[in-house]
Structure formats: C-alpha cells, structure tokens
Amino acid sequence: MDPVTLGMAKAAAKRNHAPLFTETQYRRRGGPRDIFFIGSSSIARGSEASYVGHNKVGFGYFTDAAYVGWAQIQSNGLWRYAGQAATGxxxxxxxxxxxxxxAMAAKPWACVVHCGQNSIDMFADTLAALDTVYTQLIAANIMPIIVTVQPLDNIVDASLVNKLNVWLRRRARELGVPLIDSHKLFTDxxxxxxxxxxxxxxxxxxxxAGAKALAKLFNDTLAPWLPTFGAFDFAHxxxxxxxxxQKPIMMNKVGTFVESWSxxxxxxxxxxQADxxxxxxxxxxxxxxxxxSGVTTFVGATQTLVAGRRYRLGFKSKFVRPGAGRITFRLAQQPVSTEDKLFGFRVEQGYELGSYVQEWTMPAGLSSYTFRPAFTLDNSPASGTVFQMGQFTWQDLTGQGIV
Structure with a gap:
C-alpha cells in the first residue's frame, strides 16, 4: 500500500471505524503466511536459546511454558514461525x-504484538507506543495480531489492565485485525x-496449562484468516x-524403530506402527x-547442511500423557556430546495430532554443520504414555531449485 493510499485508508478508518485490513486482502490469502512475535515476558517465557550465540530471532526452541511453542506444535501447518524479539x-x-x-526487517505476513503490562502506569505513553507499532506494521504491509494483556492481581493494576484491554479490543476492531483475548481466557x-x-x-x-490454552485460542482465532490447506507440503x-x-512415511519397520531411524x-x-x-x-x-519407565531416544540420519541455503522440516505427531513423562524434539547439532539445538520443543502435556513445521535459512559461523533430528521420551513416562510421529518431511529448498 503506497503512503498516499495508506493515509487515505487511515483517515477513513478514523472517521468510519472501517477496517484497514479487508477480508479480500488478508483473510485466507496465499503466500508464505509467516508470523513474527514481539513483546515482553508473555512471549519470552519458555523460549530458550539454541546453538551458542543464537538470539532466537529466526528459530524457536520452546518449553512447556511457551504459548508460542504450543501454537507452533498445533499449527497444523497453516502458518510458519518467522521468529521473535521479546524481552521480559x-x-x-x-x-x-x-x-x-x-520484526519489520523479517518482513513477515503478520506480527503478534503482546506487551503493555510493564508500562501500564504510564498509560498514555503505552497507548501511543502500541499505536505506533500497529500503524508502522500496517504501513509495511504486515498485519498486526493484537493480544490483550493478561490479569495483574492487584487492585490498581487490575483497573488499568481493564482500561488497556478495552482500548486494545477497540483498536483491533478499528484496524480490522485479529485479536487474541488472553485476558478473557485467563480471568476469573x-x-x-x-x-x-x-x-x-x-x-x-x-x-x-495456560500457555497451551492460549496457543489453542491463538490458532482458533487465526483460522478464518488462513487458507484451509497447510503452508507445508508433507511427503505422502x-x-x-x-x-x-528419503523414507518419510514410516512404512517399514527395521531394527527397533523404522527405516532411517535408530x-x-x-x-x-x-x-x-499405526494408521x-x-x-x-x-x-x-x-x-x-x-x-x-526408561528413557527412549530415537534419531534420524545425520545431514550436512550448508550455510545460506533454505531448508524446511515438518512432521505430524501426537502425545498421550496419562501421568508423568515428557517429549522432546530438536534438530540437534552433532557430535552428540555438544548437541546444540537449532530449534524444537520440550513439553510435559499431551496433545492431539498436530503438524509442526519450521523453515529457515542456515546461519553462517557454526562450529559444525552436521545435524540430525532427535526425539526423546523421558521424565519417567507413566503406563499408557504414547508418542506417535509420521510424515517426517525434510527438504533442501535451495538444493532442489525451489527457492
């Protein structure tokens, strides 16, 4: 949108409260559907650095407390994690x-904005800052995804939180962008x-549990804005x-596990094996x-990755957890003694069948470029614990001439 057109749209929106983001422009549109995340501790919690020196901008390794990670696990491949910039x-x-x-430099399709509680006592400055964030994203043709502020359990801040969230909901309506209402979800x-x-x-x-619930709300809220088919092509x-x-669909049991896995x-x-x-x-x-209740670890074949090349990886999985136990996935740098992880997740809650996807450009300056996928079941898995994984699809997009 050029500056003149954008200015006219903003003026019209201010007069008429008309959405800046129309359904025909943004809902269910094509394209990569990358989502970037910016904010404070609400986003930063549960996000860990991967390989040494990594700043978590381009990749994500998430623990149980990270709603961003849970949203990625259960995205069903409808959007891609583009990175984050968040500080508690x-x-x-x-x-x-x-x-x-x-976020602007990453040029995503959309950007989640989740902050405001830490400066709520500077109310006018907070509103002005958030409005600047939204309008600058829109000017760059990046759709803001607005998240309300979660509860703060003291009387003074609770009143300000409610005021801020009224403004956030209203601003989302005026701009015509998605609103993830974390406050409504979390508040008694x-x-x-x-x-x-x-x-x-x-x-x-x-x-x-709240992180997982917010992730579900996130994906449910965004569903009307996304195409009904995934952003990732799973091998079939x-x-x-x-x-x-080359054996992505787990057809042949070989040794303890299946072909390509040990x-x-x-x-x-x-x-x-299950259907x-x-x-x-x-x-x-x-x-x-x-x-x-012993530890199970299974790994895929080691691959040599090339700095500057574009890769993508995805799989479908399900975790049944009737008691203790957790599942960890990571794309792990070799040798195993160091096993720095490029991205992945570690969770201690069960989840239904979902599609995890990641696409990235291999960074320069690593100590090793050999990586392999690794899954671990540990933390004393209880009787009835079940982990399922299939359609593990890993592509060198640059090598294939696709990008």
Missing part, C-alpha cells in the same frame, strides 16, 4: 524502539483475577530422493506398558 520486563515503548525494527469473572488453573502463582504469568510416498531423508528403547516401551486417517503411511508409535 520490557515496556511497550522499549518493544516499539528495539523489537519492532527486528467473579474476582477479576487469574483463574487458578492457569496462573503460575506470580499474579502476572500463565502456567504451562516413499522412497523420495528429493528429500534429505536409537535406544526404554524399559517398558514397545514400538509399533491414521489424516496421516499418509504409518505413525511410528512408542507405548509404555507400565513395566518400566
């Missing part, structure tokens, strides 16, 4: 000054404080020589039967 304790003004330029209507089930006890942040046959791992099976765990209507081929299935 930052005001809206600091996010505007330091993190907005990073009878007390205007945190719902105990979602609070981590500090009166400011969500626990892991094998062998496929165009892939870095590792160690924990005591009390068994490996089978699913939404998965091509088979799901590699690891089930704990209660006779033990």
């Amino acid at each position: 304790g930052y005001s809206a003004m600091q996010v505007r000054d330091e993190h907005l330029p990073v 209507p009878a007390t205007n404080k945190w719902l105990p089930a979602y609070s981590d006890g500090d009166s400011v942040h969500s626990n892991a 046959s094998e062998p496929d020589a165009s892939l870095l791992m 590792g160690s099976l924990g005591t009390g765990a068994v490996v089978t 699913h209507a939404d998965v091509a081929g088979k799901l590699l299935t690891i089930t704990y039967d209660g006779s033990g």
